[in-house]
Amino acid sequence: MKMSNDASASSFGWNFQANAAIILLIKCIKNAESIKVESKNQDIEIKQIDGSFIYAQAKSVVAPHDTANISARLKDALVSLSSVPINCSKLVYVTNIKTPFNDSERLFQNREICPYAVFSEKDKININAAIASIKEKLEKSIIEEQLKAKKDEHKSCRSNAKLDNINNFKVEDLNVYVVFPYYDADNKSPGDKGRYVEVSEAIQELLDNFKFNSDVDFRIKGRLLEHWQNYFAHNSTLKDGPISKSISKKDFLLPILYFLxxxxxxxxxxxxxxxxxxxxxxxxxxxxxxxxxxxxxxxxxxxxxxxxxxxxxxxxxxxxxxxxxxxxxxxxxxxxxxxxxxxxxxxxxxxxxxxxxxxxxxxxxxxxxxxxxxxx
Known part of the structure; x- marks a missing residue:
């Protein structure tokens, strides 16, 4: 069978991550100090003025009605979010899946970061079921690894660490933000405004907060979107090491003045x-x-x-x-x-x-x- 070299799904995921970072920073702009995209701790890391952090895990699907991967994306996000440092004020699962917890009756489309407290009972049941499934899989993995040769001991340690993290994970700290619609142009239905409608709306919200007139908004909104997309995509490629890759709030907002x-x-x-x-x-x-x-x-x-x-x-x-x-x-x-x-x-x-x-x-x-x- 011929292997496919098509990596468009991976590219789509990186693209979603950069745009999700723009939206989350705008939502947190008043209390934010800086942001990193693809930090050593999480997909998106926002440092706040008080020194605490918001950590976000970005997971996406290419097709808008992909229900087969909902559970897998949620589990991956929970495993990652359970490993963040202690000094955290908010954990966010950001996704373009309109029913992120596999609940067809619950749509997170209010353009706000939704805390666990507002989740439906069915949402909470599905989240706890996902956590239980993760624990079961890790426990089986540890047993299997322990029966193998010593060369696999390092892997066993990693599974133990993941299990410790998920056991200590406080589900009440979980928040969700859904960016929908956000999908490949090939999956767009007639009348849809396109992949970037939600990030454009977030930028409009930011400009409205600054109380500029509509003429100013129209002139610069598209240019800001393109600049921030490139800026955040580039930031994700930088190694999060001794030299800081942080984008300060001032540096983020500076292009507004440039385009004005x-x-x-x-x-x-x-x-x-x-x-x-x-x-x-x-x-x-x-x-x-x-x-x-x-x-x-x-x-x-x-x-x-x-x-x-x-x-x-x-x-x-x-x-x-x-x-x-x-x-x-x-x-x-x-x-x-x-x-x-x-x-x-x-x-x-x-x-x-x-x-x-x-x-x-x-x-x-x-x-x-x-x-x-x-x-x-």
Whole structure:
């Protein structure tokens, strides 16, 4: 029989994990400090401001009505979640199975992390049955391994450790989040909005929390989705070792400011009532078109410095007619050291003034983000 090299189901699982991480971080954004995708402890690890952690295990099926794998996915998730460290505030089983506990009468589609307390009695019976099945399998495995040669002793130890974990697992700590619909395009029914409808709705919820207008939401929502998907997928490939792979809440939200701004120079030329030197302008535009450059420099720290100086400038010069123009011309040199890697002085001046201007234009939106996401 010819073997298949089709790994699309595995790729689908990684894709689901990255998108589930986006959703969970948005749901926990106020109390979150950072996130890791594919950490040494769990599929998704969210560190909270108080130092505790939320651990999530992501399990998916490719076909929307796949009922054959419900029990297997649940058992795998329970075994993994039972092994997490002690300093945990929440354990979450996140899946695209609309009936995650094999209960056709119970649908978790309220876009909230649901605690064990709200599970139906049938849900709880099915979960405890899954735990009992896991214990039985591990106990049989241990007996079989102990009868084999010494070369299998290491495997026996692992089975013992898993059994200890599942015996100590507190089922009351279990939470569930269902991302549905979320499935392969080949399984999509007519009228369905596609695989990413739920993560798009979560992003919309985040933007609504920041109280932006609908025009802003429409302009940036799709771009944020694409950026965060790539960002989290890449994070999952990094080894969780001595060098931290954590994505801070600030780094997660930073692209919002990037997409709210622009890399055009006509607006800052207009406010300054001048025209930049053509060669310097071309080089500045080339640098500003690099997304990574703007994500690095158009951030919360640079924002705080610029706004602090601007507030001081306005306080000391209350009668200045064109405050932004005068501030950019008089104070840009305070920030040129932030762009020390740019060699040409004229290019450095253009870029500094442009990014300062972007920040001043978006300062109200920045304050909304900081308030809505609980950033000090």
């Amino acid at each position: 701004g622009n890399d055009e120079l006509e607006d800052v030329e207009s406010i300054l009532e001048t025209k930049f030197e053509p060669a310097g302008k071309r080089e500045a535009l080339n640098i500003l078109s690099n997304k990574n450059f703007r994500l690095e420099y158009e951030g919360f720290e640079f924002y705080s410095k610029v706004i602090g100086e601007y507030d001081l400038f306005v306080k000391n010069c209350p009668n200045t007619s064109n405050k932004i123009k005068e501030f950019l011309n008089e104070k840009w040199s305070l920030f040129e050291m932030d762009f020390s890697t740019i060699e040409e002085d004229i290019v450095k001046e253009i870029i500094t003034k442009k990014l300062m201007y972007n920040i001043l234009l978006n300062r109200i939106k920045m304050n909304k983000i900081k308030k809505g996401a609980n950033i000090s």
